[in-house]
Amino acid sequence: MASRGFLGRRRPAREDLPPAQYDVGADWPVLTAEVTPRIDPERWTMSVDGLVEEPRTWTWAGLHEQPESEYQGPIHCVTTWSKLDTRFAGVSVDLLLDAARPRPEATHVLATSTTGYTTNLPLEQVRGGQAWVVWSFDGQPLSRDHGGPARLLVPALYFWKSAKWVTRLTLLDHDERGFWERNGYHDLGDPWREQRYHGD
Amino acid sequence: MTATPSLPAPGPWRRAVVAEVRHPHPRTAALRLELPGRVPHLPGQHYVVRLTAEDGYAAARSYSLASAPSDPLLELFVEELDDGEVSPYLTEAVELGDELEIRGPIGGWFVWDGQSPAVAVGGGTGVVPLVAMLRHARHLGTLDRLRLAVSARTLAELPYADELAAGGAVVALSRQASASGRSAGRLIAAELAPLVVPDATYFVCGSAAFATGASDLLLELGVDPTAVRVERFGASG
Numbered sequence: 001m002a003s004r005g006f007l008g009r010r011r012p013a014r015e016d017l018p019p020a021q022y023d024v025g026a027d028w029p030v031l032t033a034e035v036t037p038r039i040d041p042e043r044w045t046m047s048v049d050g051l052v053e054e055p056r057t058w059t060w061a062g063l064h065e066q067p068e069s070e071y072q073g074p075i076h077c078v079t080t081w082s083k084l085d086t087r088f089a090g091v092s093v094d095l096l097l098d099a100a101r102p103r104p105e106a107t108h109v110l111a112t113s114t115t116g117y118t119t120n121l122p123l124e125q126v127r128g129g130q131a132w133v134v135w136s137f138d139g140q141p142l143s144r145d146h147g148g149p150a151r152l153l154v155p156a157l158y159f160w161k162s163a164k165w166v167t168r169l170t171l172l173d174h175d176e177r178g179f180w181e182r183n184g185y186h187d188l189g190d191p192w193r194e195q196r197y198h199g200d
Numbered sequence: 201m202t203a204t205p206s207l208p209a210p211g212p213w214r215r216a217v218v219a220e221v222r223h224p225h226p227r228t229a230a231l232r233l234e235l236p237g238r239v240p241h242l243p244g245q246h247y248v249v250r251l252t253a254e255d256g257y258a259a260a261r262s263y264s265l266a267s268a269p270s271d272p273l274l275e276l277f278v279e280e281l282d283d284g285e286v287s288p289y290l291t292e293a294v295e296l297g298d299e300l301e302i303r304g305p306i307g308g309w310f311v312w313d314g315q316s317p318a319v320a321v322g323g324g325t326g327v328v329p330l331v332a333m334l335r336h337a338r339h340l341g342t343l344d345r346l347r348l349a350v351s352a353r354t355l356a357e358l359p360y361a362d363e364l365a366a367g368g369a370v371v372a373l374s375r376q377a378s379a380s381g382r383s384a385g386r387l388i389a390a391e392l393a394p395l396v397v398p399d400a401t402y403f404v405c406g407s408a409a410f411a412t413g414a415s416d417l418l419l420e421l422g423v424d425p426t427a428v429r430v431e432r433f434g435a436s437g
Contacts, residue, residue: 001215001252001299001301002252002253002254003251003253003289003298003301004298005289005293006251006252006253006289006293007253008251008253008257008258008259008285009259009285020250020258020259020260022259022285029408029432030408030432031432032430032432033309033310033430033431034425034426034428034429035415035419035425035428035430036412079261079262080259080260115425116426145408145412180309182308183307183309184209184210184306184307184308197209197210197306198209
């Protein structure tokens with residue numbers, strides 16, 4: 001349906017902008033549903049548990065001893081903004097999973113934050129260099145508002161999947177809805193297929 | 201963050217008819233829309249509005265509802281943002297009788313059932329969902345369970361100022377002294393302290409900076425962070 005007289009404000013087409021997303025430029029909107037926590041990195045831990053051979057927990061220092069891994073590219077928020085050319089650094093989720101050794105029956109991951117926020121992901125979406133636990137953005141420590149000291153980063157999916165203040169990945173043999181997914185948002189959240197809400 | 205009962209998924213895109221247009225302040229619009237057979241909403245939920253050009257180019261943005269579930273029309277409040285794409289069209293171009301493509305209601309977290317004790321703190325256009333809460337409480341006769349505090353730079357920049365003040369809201373103006381004698385300044389903890397009640401759910405809505413400031417005030421007053429639900433307005437236009 002055309003809106004009478006609407007032209008829109010076109011930007012140069014970019015191949016990395018999914019349908020109905022717009023380039024937010026230098027901004028980085030903060031959208032969270034809970035009070036921004038103050039987390040002491042010295043007391044923060046990152047765990048991988050559930051259907052794994054060896055549940056593992058890393059301290060802040062322990063995680064920083066792992067080989068650093070970087071992501072450069074776009075991120076896409078379900079509220080229709082995309083931020084292009086971002087640069088995050090942290091560790092690859094592959095490294096954490098390899099250490100914990102998922103059991104063959106594991107098919108999904110539930111990410112949990114220190115605030116109790118959760119989000120669900122198919123295991124295959126966080127494998128093969130597609131997911132990170134990151135602590136820096138553009139070479140600077142990740143700010144509290146953006147999930148610091150550390151957040152999950154799964155840039156191929158809408159950004160609510162990239163849980164801020166992440167502290168745990170739990171491997172499951174089924175899909176278990178997280179916070180927004182229980183509130184009407186899509187279980188997978190692929191921006192290229194515009195999977196914003198249930199049924200999309 | 202405790203689980204909330206699942207609400208129905210938003211339906212498909214639907215065409216609503218613009219039944220009333222008001223411009224309460226320069227660069228704002230209150231649009232009242234008729235959407236037959238709509239999914240019932242709760243105060244705090246929002247709708248997405250999608251504008252489409254003749255060649256199929258589309259842009260969509262989310263707007264909170266100001267209307268109560270009992271209102272036969274849906275009311276969206278839109279503020280025109282500098283460099284906005286959708287908001288200038290909604291505040292300037294939309295006329296009575298126009299059709300708008302909308303989808304919702306959306307959101308199952310920042311919602312109030314109208315029954316449980318609630319304290320809501322809103323800044324700027326972040327007061328819009330609070331207006332829906334107030335209207336819902338008035339309809340249900342549960343005004344005693346809702347406490348409101350709102351903030352803006354000046355009274356003229358506070359959407360629904362008269363209605364909120366009549367509903368008993370604490371009004372804090374950061375750049376203007378108020379008629380009641382309050383001097384200009386941000387909302388402070390002492391103003392929120394009388395609103396704090398045991399077992400309340402706290403709703404904080406506004407810009408990222410406002411939401412952080414208001415949340416910090418509540419925590420200072422001993423409010424449990426898990427009792428605070430936040431809705432932040434990003435810079436989307």
